[in-house]
Amino acid sequence: METLTKKQKILRTSLVILIVLAFLVAMYFVLVATGWWEYVNSVEKLKNLILDLGFYGRAVFVIFQFLQVTFIPIPSPILVVAGTLIYGPFQAGLLSLAGILLGSAVAFAIGRSFGKKIVVFMVGKESCEKWTRFLSNGKYSFVLMMLLPFFPDDILCLVAGLTDMSWTFFMATQLITRPIGIFLTSYFTSGQIIPYHGWGLVVWGLFFIFAVTSIYLSSKYKPQIESYLNRLFKHKQ
Numbered sequence: 001m002e003t004l005t006k007k008q009k010i011l012r013t014s015l016v017i018l019i020v021l022a023f024l025v026a027m028y029f030v031l032v033a034t035g036w037w038e039y040v041n042s043v044e045k046l047k048n049l050i051l052d053l054g055f056y057g058r059a060v061f062v063i064f065q066f067l068q069v070t071f072i073p074i075p076s077p078i079l080v081v082a083g084t085l086i087y088g089p090f091q092a093g094l095l096s097l098a099g100i101l102l103g104s105a106v107a108f109a110i111g112r113s114f115g116k117k118i119v120v121f122m123v124g125k126e127s128c129e130k131w132t133r134f135l136s137n138g139k140y141s142f143v144l145m146m147l148l149p150f151f152p153d154d155i156l157c158l159v160a161g162l163t164d165m166s167w168t169f170f171m172a173t174q175l176i177t178r179p180i181g182i183f184l185t186s187y188f189t190s191g192q193i194i195p196y197h198g199w200g201l202v203v204w205g206l207f208f209i210f211a212v213t214s215i216y217l218s219s220k221y222k223p224q225i226e227s228y229l230n231r232l233f234k235h236k237q
Contacts, residue, residue: 051086058087058095065099069154070107076100076153080185089186096182104157104174111161119162123155131159146177 051057061083068076076096083092111119120128135142135156142160145151160170187193194200 061095062099065096066103066106069100069103069157070110077185080182081189084186084190089183089190089192093183093186096186097179100178100182101174104178105171107154107157108161108170111158116162119158123158127155128159131155132162135159135163135165143173143177146173147180149181
């Protein structure tokens with residue numbers, strides 16, 4: 001295996017960053033030249049553009065939800081919220097569920113059909129081995145991790161394909177756990193349950209403080225949390 005020096009790693013990282021920046025700059029000029037930038041840069045115009053696509057707009061949204069599970073690292077809640085703003089909570093929830101269930105099945109199939117090498121290529125060796133250890137503790141751990149919001153669902157679906165988990169159990173878990181997170185996100189962010197005015201602003205402020213605190217604590221004590229959950233899952237078997 002090739003061992004890179006610190007200087008080589010820095011050069012490779014810099015090269016990747018430059019390529020990404022060049023791509024983003026090129027995309028910006030293409031969007032400006034074609035007139036699409038005014039849509040991308042405006043939530044209202046982007047919303048109207050997607051609505052104008054009719055059925056095809058819904059198909060594109062489902063495809064995006066599919067891709068975020070399999071190939072594009074976009075957090076699912078962001079797309080669910082965007083869909084809620086465009087289609088409303090119920091329809092956005094159904095569209096998100098369709099794309100995410102399909103993406104989850106494909107992710108599981110990739111792990112099952114192509115094995116560890118492709119999963120390591122997609123998520124990295126460390127992540128692959130860590131989540132394989134978690135899932136090896138049994139079915140209960142997978143169900144719980146799919147329910148809790150701070151676990152990487154897309155990686156778990158890929159890694160689950162490497163285990164002896166059956167298709168029936170995997171899809172049953174998806175059908176039970178996915179709708180809970182998706183519809184909770186779509187309805188709570190729609191403003192129908194907690195409004196974005198009056199007393200709702202206070203509640204959202206508290207939610208924001210709670211979220212920031214949770215992210216900070218989970219990042220600071222990540223090894224301890226993972227160790228505790230690992231012991232918990234083993235105990236439940």
